[in-house]
Amino acid sequence: MTKIDSIDFYYLSMPEVLDIGDGSQDALLVRVAAGDHVGWGECEAAPLVSIASLVCPMSHSACKPVMASVLGQSIDSVDDIRKIGNSVRANSMDLLQADHTLSGIDIALWDLLGRRLSEPVWKLLGYEKCFGKMPYASVLFGDTANETFLKAQTIAGQGFRAAKFGWGKFGLTSVDDDQDQLNAARQGLGKDGILLVDAGTVWNTDVDAARSRLKGLKEVRATWLEEPFVSGALSEYHSLSMDSGPVGLAGGEGCHNFQMAKHMIDLAGLKYIQIDAGRIGGITIAKDVADYAARKGVTYVNHTFTSNLALSASLQSYAGLESHLICEFPTELKLLAMAMTKNHIVPDENGMLNVPDSPGLGIEPDLQGIAPYLVEAEIRVRGKQIYTTPPLR
């Protein structure tokens, strides 16, 4: 039996974080070690808060720090990973942040087990074969329609067959302004490109506001409209889906457990369920959702806006589902996210993205590359240090 000896959380950040919707400006890198074995993972967003949830003092029996359910546990099999996840969910039930924190640990445990057994994670997940995914370049809308046009043109020039534009001012100004942006994206991309639009929850729960954009979305033949509403607004999603016709609804990135994703699949009228392995509870739960989506005829798509480590993690869960073709591929990553790993996932000669066919996640962290971005953090309670940035190792 191999026991988990250590869990190291590394807070990484660009020197300056801008007030834009770019999720690659910081990262929480996770290292788990058990005996001679090591695995790497990543939690999505708010590094300091996830660090606090790893090490905080216990509030009561169902509100323990995440560390308490992981350190010292056996890690010899896939079952052990699930057992650890279940234990975190029970012991940290009243600690809201715990699902995000667990996510990075779960990813690292899959990486560790894959490296140890010399198998890629997708094989450990039960897939016999993995299939290339068609990446969509995932970018923010330009500040002006013309900027969006140029972005779209660049993406098409790079050989991408699909692109997603999101956030920026979309949905915040007028229907006409939004239409200009949509037209610019379509023109830049060319008539055959797959155009995806991400509203970034801008209409909250306002179905009419979202509905007023459907005409324009249909005109530019958008394949999907993503997150018109806040995650979990099931009836609003469902209502909009009645009118959206060929524009499929996409959503689910905010889900932080299986139940929430299940409801989005069952009740929201989605065509696409988007799951972030760094939030939902890791690869374990992401795979549960992929299986469920496949059974229910909803297409699974990864949500990823950070490093290639997170990208590999997010692709594993549906690597073997051939007809779930499309995948998110952030192409405007900050230097930090590029520097984090020695190897990178890039489209092949056919423009397809392939999940690494090497042990674990197949991504090697670049400790030298990371070093300049490492943020020193320290937490003290009652004068005792309960967290300090661990040495990179």
Added chain:
Amino acid sequence: MTKIDSIDFYYLSMPEVLDIGDGSQDALLVRVAAGDHVGWGECEAAPLVSIASLVCPMSHSACKPVMASVLGQSIDSVDDIRKIGNSVRANSMDLLQADHTLSGIDIALWDLLGRRLSEPVWKLLGYEKCFGKMPYASVLFGDTANETFLKAQTIAGQGFRAAKFGWGKFGLTSVDDDQDQLNAARQGLGKDGILLVDAGTVWNTDVDAARSRLKGLKEVRATWLEEPFVSGALSEYHSLSMDSGPVGLAGGEGCHNFQMAKHMIDLAGLKYIQIDAGRIGGITIAKDVADYAARKGVTYVNHTFTSNLALSASLQSYAGLESHLICEFPTELKLLAMAMTKNHIVPDENGMLNVPDSPGLGIEPDLQGIAPYLVEAEIRVRGKQIYTTPPLR
């Protein structure tokens, strides 16, 4: 216009926190000041994590520290409170802990506004009259059936007409053991007492395990079975509700936004929706849920396992709903939770609990009483202190 000048988070804790389901072992007290006005609130559980989410560096435009959406905002009206909540939910969308953190701030803002306008919060919420609630003594199951019997007898002797037993080993051993516990509770309480049972999510999503306890629950005439499953297990709740007959299902304490509570009301077959104002986003969202529950014929109940400040906050949202009669009243509070406030909410001569009829929440924090429980905490990022325990003031 009065602007919010400061938000102080005070981490309080018993000297020793035990590994039991008692949520009164620590607390996060919130003080908000605007000009000459002050209000007090409380966040539920994991103080250090909520502190981190208040002050952490921004990750991106939708993952800002909670502080960023509160400090400097106007607080002159009820609308201002809602505006601040909406802003936190948008700006901290990807910061999972934010809903719990906002909850304590929202509660403090209602207290502040009520004190300033010399009105109790329930009046500001639009209720013209408030009604006494029938408190149920909320305790943990004893380690043995006999201990449970003695607890029940004590509760009945104190004049309570209702009692809830929860957690402990219930659901973890055999159906027979659970039956012994249930029988002991009923015997101790007497035949007329209202008996409530809290399974504390022990069966996760296992409907059969929960169903096997229904016979016993019916035999002892339990009024409700609370949290047989994890929060959000809508179909499992609904399935169990088909067989539970006179034993109503209760749940919802895990909900951290309006949507989640709405789904529990609409889709889980609940008779009772239990909301913790310290988790759902504060009094604002708790009131939204109370209104919705009333419309849908589901009974609203507070979830409270901490101080009398939290208790007052949690009662305000349904203070004016006469037929939503029952309320949770933790009666085994740790010394900390008693010491936190100068005044306390106690049953009147008829055994009823009355929401304070004084400005704000009507509860005065006891700064001297709190002092011994204050936990010194400090967070440093890049060598700079971003949080230290503020002086009690």
